[in-house]
Amino acid sequence: MSKSNFTRRGVLKTGAVAGAGLALPTYLSAAAHTGFTNAPGDSEVVLGFNVPQSGPYADEGADELRAFELAVEHLNGGGDGGMLNTFSSNVLDGTGILGREVKYVTGDTQTKSDAARASARSMIEKDGAIMISGGSSSGVAVAVQGLCQEAGVIFMAGLTHSNDTTGKDKKANGFRHFFNAYMSAAALAPVLQSLYGADRNAYHLTADYTWGWTQQESIAAATEAIGWNTVNNVLTPLAETDFSAYIAPVLNSGADVLVLNHYGGNMVNSLTNAVQFGLRDAMANGKQFEIVVPLYSELMARGAGANIVGIPGSQNWDWKIENQLGSRYAGTNAFVQSFGTKYGFPPSQAAQTCYAQTLLYADAVTRAGSFNPCAVAEALEGYEFDGLGNGPTLYRAGDHQCFKDVVVVRGKENPENEFDLVEIVEVTPAEQVTYDVDHPMFAGGALGECNPGA
């Protein structure tokens, strides 16, 4: 005699579990009828801004968020319009994106890849974000870019400087406006040669993650090409706050230059420690000991205070560049005016790249006439534009990297005010920092196919 295991309760349980399982990938099913993930309705479109609100890059994250808010305000027709008035493309008219009001949600990456992915996933799946932007850590950017590729949304990277973001980890759905470590090295090396000569011994302290590795590799290659010797490269944990144990051995290492491949709070702390240990006043190998910070920012200069005076580095952009170098960098003053009026201080380079990325996304959607990520990607690939503060810029189709001039700076000796901490030494033209798509430092990955999601 057979006995059935089916019960009423068992069937109900099984049904409930199966129903929940089928309903789980809501972002895929919701968008299925339109052919891509999180297709917006007729009235509004949601963008997701994923920035570090805690951790060593929290300063940059806060400024990125301000810039995103300002960009959304301008896209919706608020404020003075900022760079909409100077952007070489004139399709954005302050009525949102394709007639939809722009809404946004924010997340805290905590400068950790897992937290950043969880935050981005939540914005895509729960809030219906059709584009994710933000950054300040390349580890985070690479992780979130991968997620966006899988989910079928566009990732407009914020501050991410690792070669890998548009190198071995590049993705068809990901786009980077910010410059990269190779470009920093290419711009900085000739300036370092003229400042400190060709006979130098460099000691590198390097943040132990993708950005630090590629920056160290790029700077070492560029400085060795001008005759410098790399004495040592010591990796430091990203979460480190006291670098004294790493700084202490530098003076006795035979080095006469310390290269700090650190950024944000890391750089403020390591530079402060280096100054505390007397490196800036020391002599080594018969020369004045020097410190180099390849990736610079006004925010870091503010945190480091007087310690940063005279130290060279590179930037993606500087808020004084249009005033000092003219209308080639149009858009800068418009952005500084908008941002400064709203927040009371000038924007950082992190803010500028995030603002530009938001406008570039809106512009690409408008030119494509569609929110479909593949149509947007096609509109961005090979796109040449101007008027966003960096001069003529190309979004290269082969790797989704922007190519534009690089600003070489150093800490200003006698600042005129609390925001005038960095002086522009020179601007390196885009042609001098351009490289082939298959350059060895960027090899190992492929863009792949654009993923529209559903």
Add this chain to the structure above:
Amino acid sequence: MDAIILQTLNGLDKGSAYALIALGLTLIFGTLGVVNFAHGALFMIGSFCAVTLSRILSYSYEIVDDTRTDFLGNPMKVDIPYVHSWFGESAGQTIIDWSVPLAILFAIPIMLFVGYVMERGLIKHFYKRPHADQILVTFGLAIVLQEVVKQIYGANPIPTPAPPAFTGSLDFGVWLGFDPNTIIYPYWRLVYFFFSAIVIAAVFAFLQFTTFGMVVRAGMADRETVGLLGIDIDKRFTMMFGIAAAVAGLAGVMYTPINSPNYHMGMDFLVLSFVVVVVGGMGSLPGAVLAGFLLGILQSFASMNWIKDILPGIDQIIIYLVAIAILLTRPRGLMGRKGVMED
């Protein structure tokens, strides 16, 4: 040789912080029998006492300087600290520059009060509860305190420099016959080491040479007997909680120029300080101090490049490896007493 001396010096400041925090932890455990996971938060609050005093002293009013323009081309708004107006620019700036040492006086009453409120308001209700409950509630309290600080001061580290007189560094190597610039050590880290030594000595002297201290020590040894003698030992233990909080707070105040205060710094030190207490021996005050300096210096040595070349990442785990080794060979820690946490 110079590298060994340099790393020994380098370990002293971190070891000083471990020792001070572990000393407070041990005082609380020895007197009240409570495992206080909120002790790192007290270190953090001490740091923010320095930040707060610095902000109070720098409190300013705004004037408009028509002769200069700001970054937007508008007349420049200039902040003038009130102390500049009251004491003159030079004396006023000196007061602001010395805000960290001055914060010692500011922090002591605040930390005593915080400790008193923490003990009377929450921790006393957990005296008779299992250690697991005490750990959970104090850990929860630590999270609440750090989130409160995060809300008030933000998530970013706040640079709080040492007075200009202590911002340079000492060419220590010259004193020992080495070439100039061989062993450089920042003045403030030396100040921190000596300050810690004084605080530790003061705590031991207080316990050893005062009547109050003798009663506390007697209570630590046999609480019931001291109670039967008609002494209100609970009141004294509450005061010891306040003193332990003040010790952690002072450690935090003086650490601000070394490491910019941030809301998470207490947690960073807490876990390591607990390892220090365990290695030193639960309930042993000299053990806590000894283990603090020992592990601080060991951590510094593990950061030497040639050691990391052989054992990559050793600087991140050395303290835990040493703790395992010591607990395997001396289960009660370096100076632990029989019967403590063995019930």
